[in-house]
Amino acid sequence: MADANDGPVWARPRPAPRRQAPSVERIVERSIAIADAEGMSAVSMRRVAADLGSGTASLYRYVRNRDELVELMVDAVWADELPEPSGDWRRDLTTFARSQRDTLLRHPWLSAELTGRPTFGPNVLRRSEAALAAATALTPDITLASQVVGTVLAYVRGAVAAEIAERLAHLRTGLTQEQWQRSLGPYIRGVVESGEFPHFARRVVEADEPPAEERFAFGLGCVLDGVAAGAAGSAWTAARRLDR
Structure with missing residues (x-):
């Protein structure tokens, strides 16, 4: 026993x-x-x-x-309650993703602890249930829904890792990102003027640098567009197989 x-x-x-x-x-x-x-x-x-x-x-x-x-x-750290589901899979997964990002940024040590085997505490299970419920509003196939949630989580963790890396670089060097960029100014000017890297030069000269929140929202939108297309494509493939 x-x-x-x-x-x-x-x-x-x-x-x-x-x-x-x-x-x-x-x-x-x-x-x-x-x-x-x-x-x-x-x-x-x-x-x-x-x-x-x-x-x-x-x-x-x-x-x-x-x-x-x-x-x-x-x-x-996952004890914060998520809002009641709206029934709109995209809105609910967006809320879930933003909440995940906020928590990971509040606790910079957390990302590293999520890379191994998952924990199954009550707060984690509640969040997992909410995310799967949102994804099943996109596709009733639980395997696909699980893949959708995993894809969204992978994006969130990658985006947050970049934000945390910048914070750590600031702490390590004492330079803000703007100060670091200015310190590289003479070198980057030489790279641009060399003409060897025209696309990089355009990025330096012409591109804006959106804030982290805006970059996150853009990337998340692309991910959600992708999982919607992927789920639709997978459903179509499965239907074709059943017709044979």
């Missing part, structure tokens, strides 16, 4: 809180604050316990190791 304490952290009963001991909510909240301020490398059971004025052993009553603590952290 399986022990009640086996399985993922979500499936195990939580021990009753002890007097003066931090709750699991406080433990997770403090862990997230440390990660937001200093990065995930600063999060350890010892550090969190010290910040809470508690013994490390009190943390181990709730989580067996740091990996379980990270699972709780990842789930907790």
